Amino acid sequence: MVNWQVNATTIYCDAVDDEVTMMVYKDWSAKCTGYIKYGEPGKEILNMLRRKGKQLKQSLECEGQECFRLIRYKEKLFAEESEKGHSE
Numbered sequence: 001m002v003n004w005q006v007n008a009t010t011i012y013c014d015a016v017d018d019e020v021t022m023m024v025y026k027d028w029s030a031k032c033t034g035y036i037k038y039g040e041p042g043k044e045i046l047n048m049l050r051r052k053g054k055q056l057k058q059s060l061e062c063e064g065q066e067c068f069r070l071i072r073y074k075e076k077l078f079a080e081e082s083e084k085g086h087s088e
Contacts, residue, residue, distance in 0.1 A: 002026050002081055009073060015063050017052050022073050030065070030074050038062035 020034030053060040
């Protein structure tokens, strides 16, 4: 059992060209603020992503809950907690 309620980090997400905060909860569920904003974007956000994408010459789109960045962060925390368990 982990000794924290939520663990969070803010990163630059190149998939949406914005900073996002990734959160992992003590039950190992995970959430990303980028998904909240860009996962199912409204017309205004979608147009903004298209404009930014044209400027950057790349497609911008949230990768959803299967995003490798979120999965990697969750795995990192799990590894840290596993290591703590072995050293106690």
